[in-house]
Amino acid sequence: MSERKIKLQIKDMTKKYDNGDGVEHINLDIYEGEIVTFLGPSGCGKTTILRTIGGFLDVTSGDITIDGQSIIGLPPEKRPTAMVFQSYNLWPHMTIYENLAFGLKLRKVPKAEIDADIKKMLALVSMSGCEKKYPNQMSGGQQQRIAIARSLLLKPSLLLLDEPFSALDAKIRQQMREELKKIQSDLGITVVFVTHDQEEAMSLSHRIVVMNKGKFEQIGTPTEIYDKPATRHVASFIGEMNFIDKGDKTIAVRPEDVTVSIDGSGDFTGTVRTIMVLGHYVVVNVQHGENVIKCFVDRDISEKLSVGQSVGMHIGKHTVFDK
Ligand SMILES: Nc1ncnc2c1ncn2[C@@H]1O[C@H](COP(=O)(O)OP(=O)(O)OP(=O)(O)O)[C@@H](O)[C@H]1O
Numbered sequence: 001m002s003e004r005k006i007k008l009q010i011k012d013m014t015k016k017y018d019n020g021d022g023v024e025h026i027n028l029d030i031y032e033g034e035i036v037t038f039l040g041p042s043g044c045g046k047t048t049i050l051r052t053i054g055g056f057l058d059v060t061s062g063d064i065t066i067d068g069q070s071i072i073g074l075p076p077e078k079r080p081t082a083m084v085f086q087s088y089n090l091w092p093h094m095t096i097y098e099n100l101a102f103g104l105k106l107r108k109v110p111k112a113e114i115d116a117d118i119k120k121m122l123a124l125v126s127m128s129g130c131e132k133k134y135p136n137q138m139s140g141g142q143q144q145r146i147a148i149a150r151s152l153l154l155k156p157s158l159l160l161l162d163e164p165f166s167a168l169d170a171k172i173r174q175q176m177r178e179e180l181k182k183i184q185s186d187l188g189i190t191v192v193f194v195t196h197d198q199e200e201a202m203s204l205s206h207r208i209v210v211m212n213k214g215k216f217e218q219i220g221t222p223t224e225i226y227d228k229p230a231t232r233h234v235a236s237f238i239g240e241m242n243f244i245d246k247g248d249k250t251i252a253v254r255p256e257d258v259t260v261s262i263d264g265s266g267d268f269t270g271t272v273r274t275i276m277v278l279g280h281y282v283v284v285n286v287q288h289g290e291n292v293i294k295c296f297v298d299r300d301i302s303e304k305l306s307v308g309q310s311v312g313m314h315i316g317k318h319t320v321f322d323k
Pocket residue numbers: 017018019021022040041042043044045046047048049196
């Protein structure tokens with residue numbers, strides 16, 4: 001692989017609030033052109049890290065560098081970063097043009113250049129021609145596109161996004177993910193994204209940092225994290241997972257990696273508890289001792305199954321954890 005340039009480096013960073021909460025000894029390198037997502041349950045420290053990068057929080061100790069330069073101590077506006085929040089934070093009394101032009105005017109960019117940049121950026125976020133509108137004349141998804149456009153106009157070295165799509169409904173959220181991915185690859189910009197939505201993290205990211213209680217549990221590509229979860233928490237937090245007791249070990253296997261056998265052969269046996277047809281596949285729950293094992297089964301096999309029947313289960317790809 002060609003040598004990749006490190007864009008952001010977090011070095012042994014600790015941020016403790018007065019009450020003792022926060023994050024400790026965080027180390028992470030993010031490469032140029034990457035989308036890296038911090039994923040974890042509420043309160044695990046995702047936003048704390050993002051805010052220390054953006055300059056909205058001071059670190060307690062450690063260092064953060066962008067392109068090799070420490071940014072510790074710089075206020076947000078002096079950092080080469082731009083942050084987009086969950087609430088779009090557009091100014092309601094200004095038109096979209098004025099909202100977008102504001103930061104560029106402060107930087108004394110000539111008007112002709114501002115006009116051209118805004119036109120180009122609105123096209124990029126699929127919002128051409130809305131310059132004269134006010135934010136309240138737009139939907140949530142449109143306002144968030146404008147907020148992203150406003151950040152990108154300042155040509156940040158690093159774009160920081162804090163749950164930017166969580167206020168939007170499911171369909172728009174999916175569309176926004178695709179658009180963000182396209183914008184990111186068109187501009188080659190580096191993006192740090194925060195979410196508690198595992199599907200969003202899986203679909204958007206080059207790498208995911210899975211967090212729990214202020215610590216990193218695993219850093220990897222979506223496929224690595226899905227196929228080889230490093231801890232039980234990662235295994236249960238991402239996707240659907242069965243945990244099957246076997247002696248002093250627990251076997252973690254995804255429903256799509258269990259094959260049900262009608263002749264009773266396989267690694268485990270059990271009794272069919274429920275059969276649910278969900279379109280092109282069927283969810284079959286099988287009771288095995290204390291455990292209920294969820295299996296995704298093809299329609300043709302499920303038609304041969306009935307509740308109460310004894311079956312076997314072959315375990316495909318799986319991970320073993322100590323109990
Ligand atoms: N200003 C603050 N003062 C004291 N404690 C705080 C402060 N902000 C956050 N915390 C605590 O620090 C921990 C991490 O919070 P943080 O907001 O980073 O989590 P998060 O993963 O982003 O959660 P969410 O998804 O709910 O925003 C939590 O226990 C939280 O209660």
